[in-house]
Amino acid sequence: MNIPSLKSKLDILQIGEELGIKIDKHGKAHCPFHNDKTPSFQFSKEKQIVTCFSGNCSAGTMDVVELVKKYKSLELPKALDWLQERTGEVNQENLTQSQTATKPNYQSDFQQMQSSFLASSTARKYAESRNLDWKSLEVGYNAFKSSRFNYLRGCITFPLKNEKGDIVSLYGRSVRTTGGNHFYSKNRIGLYPGYPNRGTKKLILTESVIDTASLLNNKEITESFALLSLYGTNGLTAEHIHAIQQIESLEELILFFDGDPSGKEANLKHAKYLKSLFSETTIRIVQTPEGTDINELSGSHDKGIFSDLINKAESFFFSVDPDTSGDTLSKEQETVENKKLPESTQNTYKLDTNHKYNLKYQTDTAKYEIKGGIAKNGLDRLVISLHIIHLETRKKSRVRLDLYEDKQVEKTAREASEKLELRADLLEQDLNYLADLLDEYREQEIKEKEEKEQEKHYVVPEDEKEEAFKLLKSDDLIQKINQLIGQSGVIGEQGNRVFLFCIAVSHKFENTLHALVQGSSGSGKTHLVRQITDFMPLENVIRLTRVTESSFYNYGEYDLQNKLVVIEDYDGLKDEAELAFRELQSNDELRSSVSAKDTEYGSYRTQIRVVKGPISSMAATTRGAIYEDNLSRCFVIAVDESKEQTAKIIDYQNRSAAGEIKTNQKDKIQTLLQNCIRLLKPMEVINPFASKIKLPEQAFKIRRLNSNFQSFVKQITLLNQYQRKKDKQERLITAKEDLQIAIEIMFDSIILKVDELDGSLRLFYEDLKAYVETRGKEYEFTQREIRQDLRISKTQMQRFINDLLELEYIERKGTGMHGATKYKISYWDDNTALKQRIKDNLKNQLTQL
Incomplete structure (x- = not known):
């Protein structure tokens, strides 16, 4: 009877029970080869095999013969005798003959290799080059032309022996200078x-x-x-x-x-x-x-x-x-x-994730490299491109497989075993454990990604919380916040800075606000935006210096929700990006139709991609003429470009360079104001005075201006939420002081909505009128004399002159002696009087409340 015939007469489940292994009705048992707390030893009646699926065990997959050998620590002949007794038949001769026919006779083969060594000058010279006294060593040389020891071709060989001293496998050291150096017999055993x-x-x-x-x-x-x-x-x-x-x-x-x-x-x-x-x-x-x-x-x-x-x-x-x-x-x-291999060693097997596209994993059996990382094709599979590398020969087996497919894993282990001359069961065990490690790694990646996508919840320390509450509950809160902003290094811009601060804070609430900061190049508009942004909680801010056309559409659904979006160079936005930005401001979401691959069927289908708001925003621009839709959506804030403001900034720069400015004070103020914002809660606001304040009817897009005004009043109320009363429905009630503060802060913005000149152009025109008025209203001027007096660039001067000509505020009056064009003011408006009339009107309305 040969071995296959013997195995056909045996049932591995019955043999397992006879060995004392308790097998449940599902074919599972506690593995006898390691400390198995949960059953991981799975019997297969169909395949007549048993496999330990624990990562802490090297037993691997065994047939009935291997199971008996391992469990009873028997050599093959003894194991076969034990099994044959269970069949009731005895035919040892056929068994041993079968075994002899399939097993190499290493003893006689090595004797032949020893003779080949003595006959090969190449082999002897190599041994001598390695300082080996070959005359006193058991050493051979593989000169066989047959394929049986082809992997040892060109190697000096050494015998590996079992406990009885028999040669049971061979080690080869290549005498060649190229290729691998170390080679072992298939399924290496012996020492x-x-x-x-x-x-x-x-x-x-x-x-x-x-x-x-x-x-x-x-x-x-x-x-x-x-x-x-x-x-x-x-x-x-x-x-x-x-x-x-x-x-x-x-x-x-x-x-x-x-x-x-x-x-x-x-x-x-x-x-x-x-x-x-x-x-x-x-x-x-x-x-x-x-x-x-x-x-x-x-x-x-x-x-x-x-x-x-x-x-x-x-x-x-x-x-x-x-x-x-x-x-x-x-x-x-x-x-x-x-x-089996040391459990302590197994527990040290780690997945090297230093390079996410070249993950590495090494055991005592082989080295494994996952090229390109883990394929992003759903959690129902684990597809990798794998290199299995022999630890000593560096020979590789390359394969792409799904580690969730047992048949693929078994096939990969078997083929790599044949190619690399390693044990298939150990390779399969490594692959199963690798799957567990990659599962953990992928789960951790997903968790980290989700944490980044979700809003980070910052816990304010108790001592800092107490200080923030103290400020939030104090009288004249807005005024104190403005003072703190000034103390932190924001020079001048008293009205603009607190206005921008209130707009930026609105990202916390449902009715968000938007600001467009306008100024000429080098006027400090971007710097002002950055400074105000620094007072916002970092976890709620998205700063952008460049925006591609479709980038807003590619955010996750909730990535932008209740975030402050800061665009430092609004002029650089392409039309598509600007359109998306305006839609987010107005409609609080983006909806786009895109083609995406269906993960279930693999085909491409049209899907609706949604990016939800609301967002609050601040952006800086040098544009004089701003797109009409942007003007209606945003509060336009003109930076102070006066000589007095320039002098203040220079003085601060000088004091800072001299070390007179306390830098730590800025950090403390930023932390305090950030914590105050974190402690504010979204609440519903009712304004009992909403219908009693009328904005100037001549304002540009009065409907949108009124909507922005009401939203800003709510914002002031929300900032004062720890001081305001609530109705029975727990809604905050706007106080008269909130309207007064809102009007004072956004007064210049209201004026800009009434004035047909934009902020920087209005400042230039007022300076121009002051210059001409000292010389008489009929005085004719050139661009150069105005440019030199007001100290502005040629490009800015040209823009201002063209805009005023187009609006018919000035006119050309011929040329001078050197060919320079002369201009004259043709329309003398009284902006100061207009401001005063609007201010008085709003003040009267407040008085009557």
Whole structure:
């Protein structure tokens, strides 16, 4: 009876129960190969296999033969005998013949390789170049032309032996200078140079087979120490631990690894783990010279250097947290008893996310790189482009797969196993654990993204809250806020700065306001906007220096809701972006029709994309003629470009340069005002005086102006909410003082709505009239003399003159002696009288309330 025939007569579930494994009706059981708190051992009656799906276990997938071998710690022949007894048939001869037919005879193959080594000058020269005394070593050379050992072609070979001393697999070191260097037989087992003698007292562990071979040539070392090679810095396997456990009275374990960073890291990792297993054994670490290894030292130094380095090896000590040491140690001991990789090592497997488009993950089996990150195609799949890399040969297997598809994972592990000469079950286990890590990583990314998209809730500290409430409940709140703004370094602009502050605060409420700050180039308009923005809670501000045409449409649905949007260069907005901005101001949302891929069917469909407001906004512009729709939506605020304001700014700059300005005061005021805004609550406001104040009828777009005025009155009431009375419905009631403050603050804006000249043009025209009036109303002037007197640029001067000509405020009067055009004021308006009339009218209305 051969093995397939034997397996066909067995039921893996019945064998599992006979072994003492308790299996529930769904085929699940607690894994016997690790400390399994929840059932992760799944039997498949259809496939006749069992798999442990825990990330803390290396058992992987097994058929009935492998299950018995692992559970009862039997060699294959013994396991087959045990199973055959359960069938009631005995035919050992066929079984062993079948096994012999499929299993390589490494003993005879290696003897042939030894003969090939002696016959190959290339192999001998390579061994000598590596300072190996090949005459005293078991070393071969693969000259086979058959495909059976094709992966070892051109390699000197070393035998890996089992506990009985039989050769059970091979290690190859390429003699070529290109390609990979290290090669192992498929499903590598066995140790080099073999299992240590049970009576060993002192054992040296090296990083590689070549390093161990180098020490085997040193008689002084071999007389005092046994040697055992790991398979690289991550190559301390369960078989190594099993071999060390067979030693009856081991006194010393010496780690002799390379003097590079990876060797030093491996020293500490393995020393800590070995000490937890062999607490009575002294663990020492050889301090290998920087950048060298044992093989290099054997060629560059006298043999006595090894004894000297070993004698100077430092003892390793570590303490374990008393609260956790018992649990940790028992788990590791149980791990070794079941011949699997150290649980402590498994728990250190981390996903390297330093580069989101090149995620990395490494185990004792292989290295894994996820190129391009995780595909964004829904949470119902986990599609990755994966590179599986052999730790020593650096050979790669590349594949694109969905880690949620078990069949794809099994196939990938199987194919990579054949290509890289690694164990398929360990690769499959790594892929399953990698899926868990990527799940956690993706969930964390989604969580962080959601947190960024949602409004951040800032908790005001109690001491700061008390100070903010004190200000909010004080008399003359708006006046005090204006004073604080001035103390923080906002020079002049007394009316504009508090006006902008009130507009910016409106982002917290339902009826938001908008400001367009107008001024010539270099007038400080952008600086003023930035200063006022600094008083707003940072989590509620979106500052933009450049806006592409479709960017407003691409925000998330709630990204802009109740945010202050600040555009520092409004003149740079394209038509499409300006249209979207106006729609947000007027309608509190954007609705666009877009084509998007249907995640369920994969086809493109039309969808409605919505971006919700409301927003409050501030923007700076140099435009004289502003688009009519913008004028009606916003409060237009003209910055102060007077000589007096310039003198104030220069004086402040000078005092700041001299160190006379306290910079910490600015930070304290900003924090105080930000906290005040955070403590304000959206509330409904009723204004009992709403119908009793009439704005000037000659104002531009009086309907929109009146709407803005009523909204601004509400804003003043909301700022004073901790001082205002409420009705039975808990609505704030506007006080007479709120109307008075609102009119005082926005008076200049009301005048701008009445005046057909914009803010900066009106300032220029008033200065021009003052200049001409001193010379007589019939005086004719040139652009140059006005430009030099008022100290404005040629470009600004040209714009102002053209605008005044178009509005028929001035006229051309011919040319002078040098060809310069002369102008004369043709319309002398009285803006001061107009202002006074409107102010008196509003004041009278307030008096009659």
